[in-house]
Amino acid sequence: MAILVLVYIPYIYIDKKFRRRLFNLEFDTTEERRQAVACASNLSESSKLEEINITNSHNFLDKLFMDFSEKFAKKSIDTWKEWMISDYSFTLVTNVISFGMLAEVIRRLFLKLISIGDVTFWYRTIESFRNTLDSFISSVNDVLESALRYKDMYTLFAMESTFKDGSVRVSKFKEGPEIRLDNVSFKYPRTDRYVLKGLDLRIKPNEKLAIVGKNGAGKTTLVKLLCRFYPVDKGGIYVNGTNINEISSESLYKNMGTLFQEYNTYGQLTAEENIYIGDTSKPIDREKVEESAKSADCYSFIQDYPNKFKQVLSERYKGGIRPSSGQWQKIAIARFFYRDAPLVIFDEPTAAIDPVSESKIFGNIYKFFKNKTVIIISHKFSTVRNADRIIVIDGGVIVEEGSHEELMAMGGFYAEAFKLQAEGYN
CATH class of the missing domain: 3.40.50.300 (P-loop containing nucleotide triphosphate hydrolases)
Structure with a gap:
């Protein structure tokens, strides 16, 4: 039994390795996949097919989608092949060990050291132990794989707004509000060019x-x-003061x-x-x-x-x-x-x-x-x-x-x- 446990230890890491590789493949190709899906969406939306047909751009968009799909599929299949070879190799090793353990049980039976009932007991024990190990390792790696995905989800939900929401609650205005812009300047995030520059404006009610x-x-x-x-970079906007x-x-x-x-x-x-x-x-x-x-x-x-x-x-x-x-x-x-x-x-x-x-x-x-x-x-x-x-x-x-x-x-x-x-x- 101890030998069987020792054999399963490297399998945990091998299984985890291929799960992570598939996850990384999905993660690393996110932007390309989004672009490919957008091309497929263009080809499936009737409102866009008119221009696509006239400009004869169907083959171009289809090629963009298929190039990504074939590249992604090839990398996925290659990873799955390696994983299956490793999995089958491990299964072969565990089967050999299990057969060796059963052979030892049968040898003891022929030597009249144990009874037929003992053989049945040990056969079921070995199979149950293997199944338990398989289930345990699969569950552990399922949890680890889920953790990879949940980590990204948690990061997304844990994100805070770039600027805090206000706390002042205003009731429904009975008439149009006054709006005042005082020296408002603004540039979009990650740019240096100001789109608005010191804008002053008063809009009457x-x-x-x-x-x-x-x-x-x-x-x-x-x-x-x-x-x-977006928040104002400089100056202020006022609604009814x-x-x-x-x-x-x-x-x-x-x-x-x-x-x-x-x-x-x-x-x-x-x-x-x-x-x-x-x-x-x-x-x-x-x-x-x-x-x-x-x-x-x-x-x-x-x-x-x-x-x-x-x-x-x-x-x-x-x-x-x-x-x-x-x-x-x-x-x-x-x-x-x-x-x-x-x-x-x-x-x-x-x-x-x-x-x-x-x-x-x-x-x-x-x-x-x-x-x-x-x-x-x-x-x-x-x-x-x-x-x-x-x-x-x-x-x-x-x-x-x-x-x-x-x-x-x-x-x-x-x-x-x-x-x-x-x-x-x-």
């Missing part, structure tokens, strides 16, 4: 403010700071509705649910859903769907249909009409919408959000001309500010860009 500027000027970055996705870093995220977001350039589409949900998800804190108000759809100019095409507001919005599901990009954007806008937050931020809200619908939607935005603070970012100057105030950001600072008429009279960036767009329509 219930004001409709439009922000325009070139790509990379810092417009969307400003939105991310207002949403507290309270530093935004001191306000709890939960209570801040209850007062905020933000439509980003890359808005969410929930194809597994119905049209009604896609609008209702804007505010799920209360039971669904179907009348409000329909009013929101009308304000976003999506009521008519939803009514044309076979199941109307109960229509699932993806062809991946039985009976589902796929809205166009413009229709999806209108549904996303309806979601924020439904949310009806005191502070509303639209980042390029009508990029995929036709001019007629765009005019209707912005007319409804200015009317519906009458007692709200509204911030609109857009490259289309026709959509911002009716804002109470327009600011032009360039290089992270405000370079122009005023109403549409005032900015046109200045003859600066805004006036030049407006005229260029107008000439395009002419």
Whole structure:
């Protein structure tokens, strides 16, 4: 028995070695695997197949996926082969030892040193002992392998936020809040370039403010700071006089509705649910859903769907249909009409919408959000001309500010860009 135990000791380390090697293979190829899976996802999403077919890029994406899969499979198979050879070799050794032990038992039987009952006892004892050792070592190495994975999981869950959440809880604002930016500067993590540089801005309660500027000027970055996705490096942002870093995220977001350039589409949900998800804190108000759809100019095409507001919005599901990009954007806008937050931020809200619908939607935005603070970012100057105030950001600072008429009279960036767009329509 002692010999059998001694043989199992190196097996513990051999088994552990191959388990770790497979884990390291998965860990070390994480980034490559993510890229390969993304390629496979591109090839399985119907919305992306149109461009893939036109550009004939199917083979390119397929090759990226297959190259990784074949490389990963080869390394995995090679490791498994080595492991199985080691495992079979160990099994052979333990079988030889077990047979040797049984041979000794049978020898003693022939010498009449033990009885047939003793032979049966020793045979069962040896087999039970081997099975117990196998089970014990397998359990130990299962635990050790799990520990490798749990260690990463623990590290993930133990991570702390890069900046602490605020402790001040604010109630739902009865009207649009005042927002003040005092000497705000910001650069993204692991970069040295400041996107915003000493920005000073006061947004009045219930004001409709439009922000325009070139790509990379810092417009969307400003939105991310207002949403507290990043802490301000220098200066401060104040909401109704309270530093935004001191306000709890939960209570801040209850007062905020933000439509980003890359808005969410929930194809597994119905049209009604896609609008209702804007505010799920209360039971669904179907009348409000329909009013929101009308304000976003999506009521008519939803009514044309076979199941109307109960229509699932993806062809991946039985009976589902796929809205166009413009229709999806209108549904996303309806979601924020439904949310009806005191502070509303639209980042390029009508990029995929036709001019007629765009005019209707912005007319409804200015009317519906009458007692709200509204911030609109857009490259289309026709959509911002009716804002109470327009600011032009360039290089992270405000370079122009005023109403549409005032900015046109200045003859600066805004006036030049407006005229260029107008000439395009002419």
